Amino acid sequence: MTTRTLYLISCAAPPARRLEIPIRAAQQAGWDVCAILTPAAYRWASEDAEGEVERLESLTGHPVRYQYKLPSQADALPDPDALLVAPLTSNTLHKWAQGISDTLALGLITEGIGLQLPIVALPHWNNAQHAHPAVESSITTLRTAGVTVLLGDNGFVPHRPRHGDLDAYPWQTAIDALPTTV
Numbered sequence: 535m536t537t538r539t540l541y542l543i544s545c546a547a548p549p550a551r552r553l554e555i556p557i558r559a560a561q562q563a564g565w566d567v568c569a570i571l572t573p574a575a576y577r578w579a580s581e582d583a584e585g586e587v588e589r590l591e592s593l594t595g596h597p598v599r600y601q602y603k604l605p606s607q608a609d610a611l612p613d614p615d616a617l618l619v620a621p622l623t624s625n626t627l628h629k630w631a632q633g634i635s636d637t638l639a640l641g642l643i644t645e646g647i648g649l650q651l652p653i654v655a656l657p658h659w660n661n662a663q664h665a666h667p668a669v670e671s672s673i674t675t676l677r678t679a680g681v682t683v684l685l686g687d688n689g690f691v692p693h694r695p696r697h698g699d700l701d702a703y704p705w706q707t708a709i710d711a712l713p714t715t716v
């Protein structure tokens with residue numbers, strides 16, 4: 535059987551503290567998973583959680599990447615067959631919709647649209663962030679470009695500030711939304 539590679543691209547929101555859940559679920563579904571963090575999410579994993587980066591590397595069998603390689607360096611990861619952006623922050627949402635690529639995570643997901651990779655995004659933000667007038671247009675831009683954004687009844691529902699429920703974050707819905715064949 536051909537190995538299918540999934541890039542799990544995670545931003546700095548609380549579900550990023552629980553990446554072992556989607557990694558194990560995706561592996562169960564047959565994916566070889568590589569974890570890519572935004573620089574802010576990497577800071578949480580490396581400075582605020584003892585041994586977290588090493589745990590993710592041992593679970594995936596790949597280095598955890600968070601910044602662009604140097605031009606002279608070889609690719610550290612196999613090419614992706616699909617991208618799962620989870621948790622997606624409002625910061626990365628708007629930069630992604632605008633085509634900004636000043637982090638490795640944004641570079642992969644902006645280019646991923648043009649490469650026509652299957653992309654699933656699972657947001658995480660509160661209802662005050664959600665009320666910002668730019669949210670609707672950024673989501674529409676991404677959906678129009680073919681990204682599956684799991685927001686609303688069939689995905690993540692924004693919570694009141696400081697009332698998030700990490701146990702309810704719908705990781706499995708995102709895994710189930712990935713293609714079964716690539």
Ligand SMILES: Cc1cc2nc3c(=O)[nH]c(=O)nc-3n(C[C@H](O)[C@H](O)[C@H](O)COP(=O)(O)O)c2cc1C
Pocket residue numbers: 544545546547548572573574575622623624625626627637658659660663
């Ligand atoms: C404790 C904490 C929780 C946060 N939770 C969220 C969140 O749920 N959603 C969100 O969009 N931003 C959240 N933020 C803000 C992001 O971390 C911040 O916008 C950061 O710049 C995002 O960078 P990134 O999109 O590159 O990961 C949180 C920040 C902190 C310190």
